[in-house]
Amino acid sequence: MxxxxxxxxxxxxxxxxxxxxxxxxxxxxxxxxxxxxxxxxxxxxxxxxxxxxxxxxxxxxxxxxxxxxxxxxxxxxxxxxxxxxxxxxxxxxxxxxxxxxxxxxxxxxxxxxxxxxxxxxxxxxxxxxxxxxxxxxxxxxxxxxxxxxxxxxxxxxxxxxxxxxxxxxxxxxESSALPQHPLAASDAVSLAIGNNVAELVRDGDCLQMGIGAIPDAVLSCLGNHKDLGIHTELFSDGVLNLVELGVVNNSKKKVHPGKIVTGFALGSQRLYDYVDDNPSVIFMDIEQVNDTAIIRKNPNVMAINSALQLDISGQICADSLGTKIYSGVGGQMDFIRGAGLSEGGRSVIALPSTASGGKVSRIATVLSPGAGVVTTRAHVHYVVTEYGYVNLRGRSLIERARALIDIAHPDFREQLCRETFDMWGLSV
Known part of the structure; x- marks a missing residue:
C-alpha cells in the first residue's frame, strides 16, 4: 500500500x-x-x-x-x-x-x-x-x-x-542538510589523555570509541599504528582520518573482516559522503553492534569510554551529576564487558582529572550522592587521566586507591589520601 x-x-x-x-x-x-x-x-x-x-x-x-x-x-x-x-x-x-x-x-x-x-x-x-x-x-x-x-x-x-x-x-x-559535528579542537589536557591512551593501543586492535574532545584526541595520536579495526556504536571523522592513512584496514577482525561496523555516524559532510553507498562500512542494528557475545568474537578489542566521575574503588558514573541526569547508560558496559571477554581485550575509562574549571576532582573518595554506577568496580580495567594511566584489574581496594590518587590532579591528592584514611583506616 x-x-x-x-x-x-x-x-x-x-x-x-x-x-x-x-x-x-x-x-x-x-x-x-x-x-x-x-x-x-x-x-x-x-x-x-x-x-x-x-x-x-x-x-x-x-x-x-x-x-x-x-x-x-x-x-x-x-x-x-x-x-x-x-x-x-x-x-x-x-x-x-x-x-x-x-x-x-x-x-x-x-x-x-x-x-x-x-x-x-x-x-x-x-x-x-x-x-x-x-x-x-x-x-x-x-x-x-x-x-x-x-x-x-x-x-x-x-x-x-x-x-x-x-x-x-x-x-x-524535502532536501535538508544533516547536522554536522566537526572534530573537536584538542586542548592540552585532551591531547595528554590522548597520548596516554594511545600507549595502550596495540597494532591489530579492534577499537570502540565515542565522540568528543578525548576520543578525537586519542584517534589523532594513532597515526603510527598498523592494522587497526573498528567495531563501534559511533563512527566519526577521527576514524575516517585513520582509514585514509591506511592505519585502519580491519584486517585482523573476525567479525566482518575488512569492514567498519557501526550503529550510527555523526560528523562532517566529508564523513557522510564517505559512508554513502560504501560497502566497506556496515550500519547495523545496535542489538547486534553492542551484543557482548558478538563483540568478544573479535580479538584484542580495545573499548575507549569516558566518565563524569569515579571513586577510588573504581566505580564509574557516566550518566549523572549526582542526582541530576546528564546523559545515559549508553553502550559503555556493552563494550567494556565485550572487551573484557575478548582474547587480548582491554577497556579504558579516559577522563580529565578535574571539572568545573579545576575546582572539582573527578576522582572522588566516594561518588556524589545519587550518582549512577554505570560501570561497576568489578568491570573497570584501565583508567586514564592527563597524569597517566593505571590498571585496576585484579587490584584490591587499597591498591586501587593508591593507583588512582597517583593520576588525580596534584591539587587533590593530599585530600584524597586523608579522606581514604578516614574512610578505611588505611594509609595510602
Missing part, C-alpha cells in the same frame, strides 16, 4: 492521535522537520509520549507549553532534554543501549508511531535509514505506523538499515 504523500511536515504528523507512544529517529538522522511540526501538532493532542535516544536539533519539543501534551521518555539524555530531565519534566530510563531494541521487539515497550528520516527509495522501492540505524530499525519493525521525512541528502548506507517505501504510512520530502 502506497503511503500518503504530504505537502508539509505538519500534514505528515497530523496522523498522530492523543495518547500515542512515539519513537523518533535519533543522532544525526533526527527528523528535525517532522519534530518541529510535531511541536505544533502536539498542542492539539494530549498525553503523547516521545521515546528517544540523543536527538540533534530538536529543541522545539522542549518548550514548556507542551506540558500535558507531550512528555519525553529518554533512554539517553542530551541538550534538548537535559533541562527537562533535571527538573522532573521528562523521564529517564536507565538501560544498556544493546537492550533498547529488545525492549521493543519483546513488546515490553509499545510503539504506536515511528518518526524517521530516510533516503529516497531506490529502483526496488527501498529507503535507507542512512547514518543512524541504532534502535530505529527495531522501532520501525514493531510500530503501528511510520511517518518519514524523505531527504535526498541522507546517504544510502549498507547493512541493516533498509525499509520499503510501502511500509511507510505518510511521507514528506
Amino acid at each position: 502506497a503511503p500518503i504523500v504530504c505537502t508539509s511536515a505538519l500534514e505528515a504528523v497530523s496522523l498522530i492521535q492523543s495518547g500515542e507512544t512515539l519513537w523518533t529517529h535519533s543522532m544525526g538522522a533526527t527528523p528535525k522537520l517532522l519534530l518541529n511540526a510535531l511541536a505544533e501538532h502536539a498542542l492539539s493532542r494530549q498525553d503523547l509520549t516521545l521515546l528517544q535516544l540523543h536527538t540533534e536539533g530538536a529543541e522545539s519539543l522542549s518548550n514548556d507549553n507542551l506540558k500535558g501534551h507531550l512528555r519525553h521518555r529518554c533512554f539517553f539524555g542530551g541538550m534538548p532534554t537535559r533541562r527537562l530531565l533535571q527538573q522532573g519534566d521528562a523521564d529517564y530510563v536507565p538501560i544498556f543501549l544493546s537492550e533498547v531494541p529488545k525492549l521493543f521487539r519483546s513488546g515490553e515497550q509499545k510503539i504506536d508511531t515511528a518518526i524517521i528520516q530516510v533516503s529516497p527509495p531506490d529502483k526496488h522501492g527501498i529507503c535507507s535509514l542512512g547514518i543512524s540505524v541504532e534502535a530505529t530499525l527495531a522501532a520501525c519493525q514493531v510500530a503501528g505506523k511510520i511517518i518519514a521525512h524523505i531527504n535526498p541528502q541522507m546517504p544510502r548506507t549498507h547493512g541493516d538499515g533498509f525499509i520499503h517505501y510501502s511500509k511507510i504510512a505518510a511521507v514528506y520530502e
